[in-house]
Amino acid sequence: MLRGAILTTPKLHIVVDFSPNPPTTGVAMVTVGEHSRVVISGCNPPDTYAISIANIVGKHGTLVVQGAHAVVDGGNQPMSVGQDGTGVLTIKKGAVVSVGNGDPIKYPWALVIGNHWHKLKPGSGTVEVSNASLLVHGQVIVGRNTVGKLDVHERGLVVAEDVAIGWAPDSGQGDQGKGSVTVKGSDARLIVDNSLEVGHMGVGSLTVAEHGFVSAGIAINVNGALSLADGQIETTALGVYTGATLSGHGTVIASAGFNINDLGAITAHQQLNLIGDIDNAGTITVAAGGDLRCFGTLLDDQGSIELQANSVASLEAVGSGQTITFAGNNAKLVLRSPGAFGGTIKNFGPTHSIELEAEVTLPPNFANGVLTLTGPGNNNVVAQLQMQGAIAYNTNSFNVVPGPPAVITYV
Structure with missing residues (x-):
């Protein structure tokens, strides 16, 4: 036309x-x-x-x-x-x-x-x-x-x-x-x-x-x-x-x-x-x-959630029933609301890290499959992380840099 x-x-x-x-x-x-x-x-x-x-x-x-x-x-x-x-x-x-x-x-x-x-x-x-x-x-x-x-x-x-x-x-x-x-x-x-x-x-x-x-x-x-x-x-x-x-x-x-x-x-x-x-x-x-960056509650x-090699997952609150699996070397999990983590972490081991957007001042404690981290103040529990894996964990399995952010690695 x-x-x-x-x-x-x-x-x-x-x-x-x-x-x-x-x-x-x-x-x-x-x-x-x-x-x-x-x-x-x-x-x-x-x-x-x-x-x-x-x-x-x-x-x-x-x-x-x-x-x-x-x-x-x-x-x-x-x-x-x-x-x-x-x-x-x-x-x-x-x-x-x-x-x-x-x-x-x-x-x-x-x-x-x-x-x-x-x-x-x-x-x-x-x-x-x-x-x-x-x-x-x-x-x-x-x-x-x-x-x-x-x-x-x-x-x-x-x-x-x-x-x-x-x-x-x-x-x-x-x-x-x-x-x-x-x-x-x-x-x-x-x-x-x-x-x-x-x-x-x-x-x-x-x-x-x-x-x-x-x-x-x-x-x-x-x-x-x-x-x-x-x-x-x-x-x-x-x-x-x-x-x-x-x-x-x-x-x-x-x-x-x-x-x-x-x-x-x-x-x-x-x-x-x-x-x-x-x-x-x-x-x-x-x-x-x-x-992966999630802005909201799981x-x-x-x-x-599976973390492959050199990957990062940054999460807020995590409900029970959710499983975070480390499946590759140098993978990192970031918990921006560590006190609201109710899931399970699997296969955490050498080369892996967990970063908490919090300050940790006391040594960690591992008992009954739960890694407990505390911060400043009396009985201030920062996070309780349920850990599962082929490795037999104990308190000495974890090294913690106080932060903030606090960083957990496997020893």
């Missing part, structure tokens, strides 16, 4: 199908450029999309919206990218696209990326947003019954009410939804009003990297893979469930806390900050050279 052009239409379907005379493998492409606009206006029947990209099996369609004041106004009606074929939506250079499901009775989702699966010619959907905005009034499905991908690049913004990544389970026909979302680059942002699901009933992954930012107002439920590489996530509650993983380095804030079930796992590579109370019934691993539950 030329500069200043305006197209008003009840629907926009982008696809090539010249077969059988002549057959084609070409790509249908529509470009909305600077100061041009597409406006969806009018009624559509139920269960249809006002904007559909690649709605014929085996065919390709692309919509590019680019440049200052380039706009696609979906009229609060839904869009499908990769409806039946291979569809691509690219939004860049200051452009804005808005879609929605103003009448959810007609269609439940505002945007589907990678919709229908076809055995002989499976399609896919891809949406890329960079230095531009995608505004969705409703739920986004990434990978409904096929492959869907949403990439938010530098200065890209995506806003939605809800997001589900990897929607449908496999019915036995290979039609499992496979979705991936990447938010990568400075000022790349995904803002979700309510809930974000990483793996609904299909396969889902979320990557937040290079100062990318993701927020969800109610919750982030991880049933797939959530990866951080210097990214930031903010939400009210975050759950890591059966078979799910949260890994990498960056910052995750969950104001109402984290829930890690018995088959969920978190792995810290480099520095990973977890801000909020943690109900850990699963496994947290601090990988070799990693630095609640009473049967979970574990």
